[in-house]
Amino acid sequence: MKISDLTVVTKDSDTYDQARKCWNAMYDSRPDEIIYCKDSKDVSSAIEYARDAGKQFRIRSGGHGTEGYCSVDDGIVIDVSSIDHIEYVSDSLVRLGPGIKNRKVNHVLAERGQAVTTGTCYDVSVGGFALGGGSGMLSRTLRSFTRSVVSMEIVDARGRILTADKDTNPDLFWACRGSGGGNFGVVTNFTVRAHKIPDVVSYRVMWPWQHLETVLDRWQHWAVTDDRRLNSYFTIMPQSVGWIDVGGVFVGPQKEFEEYLTVLLRETPPSTERSVRTLPWTEAAEVIYDKVGGGLPEFHERIRSSNLTNNSSNFLDAEAIKVLKEHHAKAFGNIWTWIWAAATESDLSSIAEVERDTAEQFSFSNRLTLLSVLTRAGWKDPSEDARHMDWFKDFQKSWRPYSSACYVNWTDRRIETRLGHYFGDNLPRLVEVKNAWDPHDVFNFPASIPLRVTADQARRWELSDDVVQKLKDNGRFVDSPAS
Ligand SMILES: Cc1cc2nc3c(=O)[nH]c(=O)nc-3n(C[C@H](O)[C@H](O)[C@H](O)COP(=O)(O)OP(=O)(O)OC[C@H]3O[C@@H](n4cnc5c(N)ncnc54)[C@H](O)[C@@H]3O)c2cc1C
Numbered sequence: 127m128k129i130s131d132l133t134v135v136t137k138d139s140d141t142y143d144q145a146r147k148c149w150n151a152m153y154d155s156r157p158d159e160i161i162y163c164k165d166s167k168d169v170s171s172a173i174e175y176a177r178d179a180g181k182q183f184r185i186r187s188g189g190h191g192t193e194g195y196c197s198v199d200d201g202i203v204i205d206v207s208s209i210d211h212i213e214y215v216s217d218s219l220v221r222l223g224p225g226i227k228n229r230k231v232n233h234v235l236a237e238r239g240q241a242v243t244t245g246t247c248y249d250v251s252v253g254g255f256a257l258g259g260g261s262g263m264l265s266r267t268l269r270s271f272t273r274s275v276v277s278m279e280i281v282d283a284r285g286r287i288l289t290a291d292k293d294t295n296p297d298l299f300w301a302c303r304g305s306g307g308g309n310f311g312v313v314t315n316f317t318v319r320a321h322k323i324p325d326v327v328s329y330r331v332m333w334p335w336q337h338l339e340t341v342l343d344r345w346q347h348w349a350v351t352d353d354r355r356l357n358s359y360f361t362i363m364p365q366s367v368g369w370i371d372v373g374g375v376f377v378g379p380q381k382e383f384e385e386y387l388t389v390l391l392r393e394t395p396p397s398t399e400r401s402v403r404t405l406p407w408t409e410a411a412e413v414i415y416d417k418v419g420g421g422l423p424e425f426h427e428r429i430r431s432s433n434l435t436n437n438s439s440n441f442l443d444a445e446a447i448k449v450l451k452e453h454h455a456k457a458f459g460n461i462w463t464w465i466w467a468a469a470t471e472s473d474l475s476s477i478a479e480v481e482r483d484t485a486e487q488f489s490f491s492n493r494l495t496l497l498s499v500l501t502r503a504g505w506k507d508p509s510e511d512a513r514h515m516d517w518f519k520d521f522q523k524s525w526r527p528y529s530s531a532c533y534v535n536w537t538d539r540r541i542e543t544r545l546g547h548y549f550g551d552n553l554p555r556l557v558e559v560k561n562a563w564d565p566h567d568v569f570n571f572p573a574s575i576p577l578r579v580t581a582d583q584a585r586r587w588e589l590s591d592d593v594v595q596k597l598k599d600n601g602r603f604v605d606s607p608a609s
Pocket residue numbers: 149184185186187188189190191192195196206224244245246247249250251252253254255256257258259260261262263306307308309311312313314418535536571
């Protein structure tokens with residue numbers, strides 16, 4: 127098949143400005159062509175075309191990546207948004223195209239009383255979401271999305287259409303389970319195990335902002351429980367907004383949840399609002415979508431987001447909570463921080479076992495994160511950019527001592543340490559997979575996994591001595607400043 131058989135939007139097309147948009151308007155790339163693919167063969171042709179033309183290309187499923195890595199100036203966007211199939215192949219195995227959106231996944235699986243972990247925005251596509259690990263309001267119960275993936279179809283750098291699963295191309299399968307999209311190939315199908323889900327308890331409790339310190343401290347110990355049915359978040363709004371809240375989903379009977387909640391309420395100051403309802407999962411998901419997209423002022427055009435989190439078993443101490451409080455006292459507009467309880471106590475107490483159990487299966491290095499801390503801001507007016515960037519810079523400087531990791535799905539191109547913090551000890555193995563599958567680095571973007579690491583990068587990315595030694599042992603470390 128030739129590229130002329132595909133729909134291609136160019137700079138001359140009437141639809142160009144609409145077609146080139148990223149969800150985050152901070153990124154305004156002007157690619158030469160956007161090639162719309164309907165299946166793996168189209169993707170293969172598009173890769174061949176881009177390579178023959180000697181142009182950089184990027185992959186786009188939903189375009190919701192917060193740093194705009196799905197597009198590139200003067201290059202080619204390979205758009206797979208219309209590869210959006212969703213079909214059962216057995217009672218619990220579902221084939222999902224990368225272009226399918228979270229909300230649709232919830233609804234189709236719910237027809238059989240099933241679910242997988244989907245994210246907190248209805249419009250995010252499975253493509254980018256799944257490749258970065260995929261966490262959401264069911265991820266303590268059902269674990270990350272990538273854990274449910276049993277097989278992928280991938281078009282590689284040479285345009286070959288491959289299967290990756292635990293027996294076929296296992297290294298590629300491992301790498302694509304959690305190290306982020308855009309690195310190794312274009313995924314055109316995920317075969318996923320769906321899980322039974324009963325009706326769930328959707329809950330939300332609000333307190334006046336001044337109780338932030340007490341409630342956050344109590345909440346973290348309450349939410350990190352061994353009971354995987356409890357999924358919970360904590361929101362910190364700017365002081366001027368006046369409230370903080372706790373919410374989430376409990377996958378069990380309402381009566382049992384109310385007993386849990388009584389414990390939290392006993393240990394915290396009086397709340398101002400409380401809602402506890404049993405709902406089908408699809409409706410509970412809508413409550414979360416409203417919170418992320420609509421419940422707070424508006425769905426924004428310009429976004430700054432950053433996940434600076436802790437990959438160890440530490441709870442937030444009084445100093446860390448004070449930093450959060452001080453910066454949110456100065457916050458404005460639609461700046462807010464979302465903290466998710468991620469791992470459980472038993473994950474942490476038997477951390478070595480869990481590591482052994484899962485390290486071979488997933489490259490998702492944040493799978494043992496205790497508390498995942500995401501800070502986000504949204505605004506419309508470009509003249510407000512500097513003010514928001516300054517707030518983030520200031521906050522990140524103060525927050526730095528309390529964070530040791532970043533979640534690759536909430537990528538942040540301004541964090542110098544990003545590759546070290548995204549991939550941790552997995553980096554040397556990921557570099558090996560990169561060399562095996564993409565030796566000419568055609569899947570390249572500003573935060574992609576490199577073929578080699580320079581001494582300067584190792585320093586900036588704060589790579590551990592062990593990681594550097596492994597890179598050296600594998601011949602992937604260069605002492606010169608340029609790679
Ligand atoms: C409002 C909002 C809420 C979010 N909530 C959550 C959440 O709850 N949990 C969570 O885990 N994440 C969440 N995210 C982050 C989101 O999962 C990631 O940004 C994800 O990468 C977006 O996927 P996409 O396909 O829509 O984006 P895109 O911008 O199209 O892709 C993102 C990256 O993946 C690459 N990529 C895309 N498709 C493919 C493919 N088929 N094959 C190979 N590489 C590909 C792209 O090149 C790009 O580098 C949220 C994002 C937003 C904007």
